[in-house]
Amino acid sequence: xxxxxxxxxxxxxxxxxxxxxxxxxxxEISGESYLEDTDEFYNQIINWLETHTQKVNTxxxxxxxxxxxxxxxxxxxxxxxxxLKKYQDQGGSVTVNWYYPEDDDSIAEEAEDYMKDTGxxxxxxxxxxxx
Amino acid sequence: MDIQMKEFDFFEYHSxxxxxxxxxxxxxxxxxxxxxxxxxxxxxxxxxxxxxxxxVFSIFMELAQNVLYYSKEVNHFGNQDRVGTxxxxxxxxxxxxITGNLIYRKDMMRLIEKCxxxxxxxxxxxxxxxxxxxxxxxxxxxxxxxxxxxxxxxTSDNQLEAKMKEMGTEFAFFIVIVKVDK
Numbered sequence: 001x002x003x004x005x006x007x008x009x010x011x012x013x014x015x016x017x018x019x020x021x022x023x024x025x026x027x028e029i030s031g032e033s034y035l036e037d038t039d040e041f042y043n044q045i046i047n048w049l050e051t052h053t054q055k056v057n058t059x060x061x062x063x064x065x066x067x068x069x070x071x072x073x074x075x076x077x078x079x080x081x082x083x084l085k086k087y088q089d090q091g092g093s094v095t096v097n098w099y100y101p102e103d104d105d106s107i108a109e110e111a112e113d114y115m116k117d118t119g120x121x122x123x124x125x126x127x128x129x130x131x
Numbered sequence: 132m133d134i135q136m137k138e139f140d141f142f143e144y145h146s147x148x149x150x151x152x153x154x155x156x157x158x159x160x161x162x163x164x165x166x167x168x169x170x171x172x173x174x175x176x177x178x179x180x181x182x183x184x185x186x187v188f189s190i191f192m193e194l195a196q197n198v199l200y201y202s203k204e205v206n207h208f209g210n211q212d213r214v215g216t217x218x219x220x221x222x223x224x225x226x227x228x229i230t231g232n233l234i235y236r237k238d239m240m241r242l243i244e245k246c247x248x249x250x251x252x253x254x255x256x257x258x259x260x261x262x263x264x265x266x267x268x269x270x271x272x273x274x275x276x277x278x279x280x281x282x283x284x285x286t287s288d289n290q291l292e293a294k295m296k297e298m299g300t301e302f303a304f305f306i307v308i309v310k311v312d313k
Contacts, residue, residue: 011167012167036163
């Protein structure tokens with residue numbers, strides 16, 4: 001099982017930085033998410049998670065550290081969380097940490113809404129984004 | 132409104148566009164490249180006011196994406212880009228994001244209902260409504276546009292304003308105004 005790494009980039013679109021580590025099970029998505037093809041982008045993460053949870057079956061920690069995402073991305077993030085919830089329901093160990101920029105109530109609220117939507121426990125932490 | 136066109140007054144036009152409270156004013160074909168340039172411009176101009184600036188930025192992104200994907204006016208030169216109008220104002224106590232584009236007249240009622248629903252809900256109910264729209268499958272255009280409007284209303288923490296005007300038999304002009312307090 002290989003790691004999945006996508007370099008973050010801010011050009012015409014805002015591509016978030018993605019690091020999914022197969023050995024440690026620590027996954028992180030950070031930066032800003034506004035994409036040309038949102039489904040295609042997040043399906044890479046979803047496919048990796050599905051393969052990982054079927055083949056490796058070790059604990060997963062998923063850190064979200066996004067400072068901006070559009071509504072289209074928010075739909076895809078929900079799908080990522082649903083895969084994690086499914087893994088947890090099958091007995092997998094899942095920890096979700098949601099880092100929201102300080103003074104950004106809306107990104108904090110998103111985590112609360114995702115908890116309601118998925119039934120997952122999400123740990124919330126405030127952080128100070130670098131420019 | 133007068134049917135007869137008033138004579139074009141350049142001085143009036145010039146003084147209007149020279150008012151320093153217009154952060155963005157654009158009418159024409161929209162592309163993803165233009166949209167990202169505008170969004171960067173908004174960020175730069177509002178960097179002294181990060182809290183409201185971020186709200187203006189994200190509302191602009193949602194509303195401008197609606198125009199980019201759903202405007203029914205198309206520029207037939209080049210890449211069939213969709214045409215719309217985008218305005219961001221810096222007023223005394225608030226910012227305003229305004230977008231305008233053509234829609235089909237047959238979609239008017241549905242959009243009016245959607246905007247009325249958004250206007251009638253308080254913040255908690257609006258969050259519920261957004262969750263409902265988000266968990267539904269996205270394949271219909273009205274839903275895609277709908278969640279963007281709900282998010283814009285949530286981010287702004289103000290009433291969303293919408294206006295429509297019929298334009299001939301097939302089209303209508305749809306304007307959304309979203310206010311962000313300073």
